[in-house]
Amino acid sequence: MNTVENRLIMTKTKNTKLSASLEDYIEAIFNLAGKDKTVRSTDIAKRLKVSKASVTGALRLLKERKLVNYKPYGLVTLTSPGRKAAADVARKHNILKSFMVNLLYVDLDTAQEAACRAEHTLGSDVIGKILAFIEFVTTGSRNGYDVAKEFKKFCKNKNIKTKMNA
Amino acid sequence: MNTVENRLIMTKTKNTKLSASLEDYIEAIFNLAGKDKTVRSTDIAKRLKVSKASVTGALRLLKERKLVNYKPYGLVTLTSPGRKAAADVARKHNILKSFMVNLLYVDLDTAQEAACRAEHTLGSDVIGKILAFIEFVTTGSRNGYDVAKEFKKFCKNKNIKTKMNA
DNA sequence: CATTATAGTTAGTTACGCCTAACTTTGTCA
DNA sequence: TGACAAAGTTAGGCGTAACTAACTATAATG
Numbered sequence: 001m002n003t004v005e006n007r008l009i010m011t012k013t014k015n016t017k018l019s020a021s022l023e024d025y026i027e028a029i030f031n032l033a034g035k036d037k038t039v040r041s042t043d044i045a046k047r048l049k050v051s052k053a054s055v056t057g058a059l060r061l062l063k064e065r066k067l068v069n070y071k072p073y074g075l076v077t078l079t080s081p082g083r084k085a086a087a088d089v090a091r092k093h094n095i096l097k098s099f100m101v102n103l104l105y106v107d108l109d110t111a112q113e114a115a116c117r118a119e120h121t122l123g124s125d126v127i128g129k130i131l132a133f134i135e136f137v138t139t140g141s142r143n144g145y146d147v148a149k150e151f152k153k154f155c156k157n158k159n160i161k162t163k164m165n166a
Numbered sequence: 167m168n169t170v171e172n173r174l175i176m177t178k179t180k181n182t183k184l185s186a187s188l189e190d191y192i193e194a195i196f197n198l199a200g201k202d203k204t205v206r207s208t209d210i211a212k213r214l215k216v217s218k219a220s221v222t223g224a225l226r227l228l229k230e231r232k233l234v235n236y237k238p239y240g241l242v243t244l245t246s247p248g249r250k251a252a253a254d255v256a257r258k259h260n261i262l263k264s265f266m267v268n269l270l271y272v273d274l275d276t277a278q279e280a281a282c283r284a285e286h287t288l289g290s291d292v293i294g295k296i297l298a299f300i301e302f303v304t305t306g307s308r309n310g311y312d313v314a315k316e317f318k319k320f321c322k323n324k325n326i327k328t329k330m331n332a
Numbered sequence: 333c334a335t336t337a338t339a340g341t342t343a344g345t346t347a348c349g350c351c352t353a354a355c356t357t358t359g360t361c362a
Numbered sequence: 363t364g365a366c367a368a369a370g371t372t373a374g375g376c377g378t379a380a381c382t383a384a385c386t387a388t389a390a391t392g
Contacts, residue, residue: 021379041340054380056341061378073340073387104295114292121283128326129270136320145311154302160294187349207370220350222371227348239357239370 018065020120023089024048025058026067029078030086039076092119095131103137103148105155184231186286189255190214191224192233195244196252205242258285261297269303269314271321 018026028047032039041059045052059076062068067082078086093115100111122130137147184192194213198205207225211218225242228234233248244252259281266277303313 019378042338050379051381052340053342053382057379100292100295104292104299106292106295110289110291114288117287118284121287122280123276125276126266126270126272126280129266129272129321132321132324132326133270133317135324136317139320147313151299151302154305155295155298158298158301160298185348208368216349217351218370219352219372223349 018085022058022061023085023120024116025055025062026078026082026086027089027093029068029076030083030090033078041076044076089119092122092127095127095134096122099130099134103134103151105152184233184251188224188227189251189286190282191221191228192244192248192252193255193259195234195242196249196256199244207242210242254290255285258288258293261293261300262288265296265300269300269317271318 025044025048028044029039032043032047041052041055044058045055048055059068059070062082063070066079067085069077069079096115096118097111100106100114101108106114191210191214194210195205198209198213207218207221210224211221214221225234225236228248229236232245233251235243235245262281262284263277266272266280267274272280
């Protein structure tokens, strides 16, 4: 539907979910802010390997949604809801990475990239379950049965390598 | 680079990876073909909940890549490489779904949708590991320790429900 | 403090993926 | 067999997300 009213609603603030790409931007800002406190446009561009112009565009959109404090030619900071949203994405990322590296024995680089892509597609329900599973496996009281370790053995026996076909 | 030569190369076949959306289309064709043998444009449109015009567009692109046999106003079939590509996507889908439903106890609908989205983002390496993990857990010789069942108990104790926040 | 390099923005383009509306083709049946 | 409905296509438009090229602002240094 492309009615006038709809377009007004859409352009005003847009309370819809963030796109994968905008999630990437806030996550990048979040991580950069954690490192060296001040975040500039170029830092984001470098990290995400996009042009500076793309960053400007994204920052405008994020500002519209009140997720970043942004003023042309100024430093970038996250607003409080922005930080919350970013932390959520980063959290998904870390849970997925941990799951892949520590339980599935996927190699770090592959896991890193896969987590980057999957973090946008899995809802909190699935992520929650994965987190619970990590916790379950990690918890000592498996009456002596270490799932991760046993799985590693299993893979070795079956000749399942870290890097696979395709 | 938008040189004339480049554009020629691009329009000729485009050997790059399929987009998520094109993967959805071949997967849909694959599944429909399995069910009632002949596949028409409308079937695809209904299944993917897109317009018939979008299907036409996708079929043109898939034909360019020689993944479907397609002729305006004709039936749609997969070529041999198309079938291979489709089967691969479907396989990922099933592995992910099985993992979520049978191990993580994610409810079926959520798993179905999450698998749909994640199947495009996870490489064969990660999928292979997940498959191995399913096999590992399913295999009887866990010296009496049923990982899935124990995890279910664990969730119950921790009050982790299928449907979670956000 | 003027110049200049760097950071950042704006404008304009391309590609993709969807949409609707209007047209064409196909097949069916009276 | 010819008219009509259903199936399918074409044309045109919108939003997103990237890009390059060219402009502007900021900062840093002699």
